[in-house]
Amino acid sequence: MSVRHVEISGAGFAGLTAAAAFAQRGWTVRVHERAPNLRTAGAGIFIFENGLKVLQAIGAYDDAVRGAHLTPARETRNAEGKLLARHPSRPNQRVYTIVRQQLLEAVADAARRAGAQILMGSEVVGATPAGVVSLSSGEMAKADLVIAADGVHSRIRDSQGLVRSRVKLGDGAIRILLPRNNDATDSIEEIVEHWSGKHRLLYVPCSKDWLYLALTTLNSDVEGKSLPLNTKAWGASFPHLRQLIDRIGNEGRWDEFEMIHLHRWSSGRVAVVGDAAHAQAPNLGQGGGCAMMNALGLAVAVEKEQDIQIALQQWEARERPLIEHTQRVSRLYSTVGRLPDSLRSVVFSFAGRSRWMVQQRMRTANHCPTGAL
Structure with a gap:
């Protein structure tokens, strides 16, 4: 049997996970990343059991979890700091919070060890259903499979006419990575989600050295999303966190959330993975986990079925229902966040006690991904 070849556009979590998984299965792999260096947007990332199984x-x-934070619990609190819900971690329901750059480099190193080639400053500008990619350098390359892992603005996906809907969700986040002082402002080891009006401050220890903050608000909130951060506006929302907010200074970046659905996840020999296929609001902390699961599942599908197009159909049929469940629950969470404070507090308190609602929220986290050990 001849060695098969895959060309991958995008060196994010989806693209690099695919690179490692395909190389481990004997494919020759080239990953193209237009940036000059391996980098990731954002600051910290949640990895639940499903993502941990992919990493294994x-x-x-x-490499991914070395020095990372294994959280004892996740909490939801109101503007006064009152506890609304608490979800303790368990040995079979772990949550690691990791600096995104560390996770990205760990996955890239795994891909390289397996034999994948990662080309920086190399941009894929087009692909055909027959498996031919065009690079900005003018080079063209033929592959048995092309993977579009090039994010929400994917040029490959759009060139195939695969987008069914792309919806701006009306909210977004300022993400910040701060050095930890381990003083009163950042000594808490739990992940804590603070709510006040339409403002949410997510407090996330990522290691003994780093603290990740995500400050979410509506896109229409000019003061709330402004950079440098309007510490007066956020301090008024969370007076008990004012010392922490004052530490932010000029750090941070604003990103608006959106959700993407495709008609199909593939076109001929082109497969679309990660945010390019199923971007979602980060309310469940599953954007990275879903991207990695989907990429590993793709490698398993084409390993078991020689006909690429049949394999892609089987892959989508198996993976898509859970991914879309995750998108739905995440969007519902955004809807709850828009409720008045008193009503939202009641909903969060009830949801934290409802076994069924916790199961729906945690279904993806507790899923054993295709191809996991």
């Missing part, structure tokens, strides 16, 4: 499967687990 591709050999990136140890």
